[in-house]
Amino acid sequence: MNPLLALPAGRALQALPKEDRERIEAVMRQLRDQANKEAEKAWAKRKGPMAAYWRAVATYARHIAHALSRQAPDTTTGDHP
Structure with missing residues (x-):
């Protein structure tokens, strides 16, 4: 599961x-x-900390993009896309 979807934002x-x-x-x-x-x-x-930083940025961007590619489930009916 996408961890960002557990957050209200x-x-x-x-x-x-x-x-x-x-x-x-x-x-x-x-x-x-x-x-x-x-x-x-x-x-x-050989800039390990910066490489790790940019990998983290890429990971968060991917998670956000994936979350945006799916519409939020309708919590009033229990329907899921």
């Missing part, structure tokens, strides 16, 4: 209108790709 992201979720998701996927590239550069320079 994570569920609020899922509740955004579809168009907003799609735009933010696209930016998060770009951020993930860019952060992964920065991590590789930092690792090549």
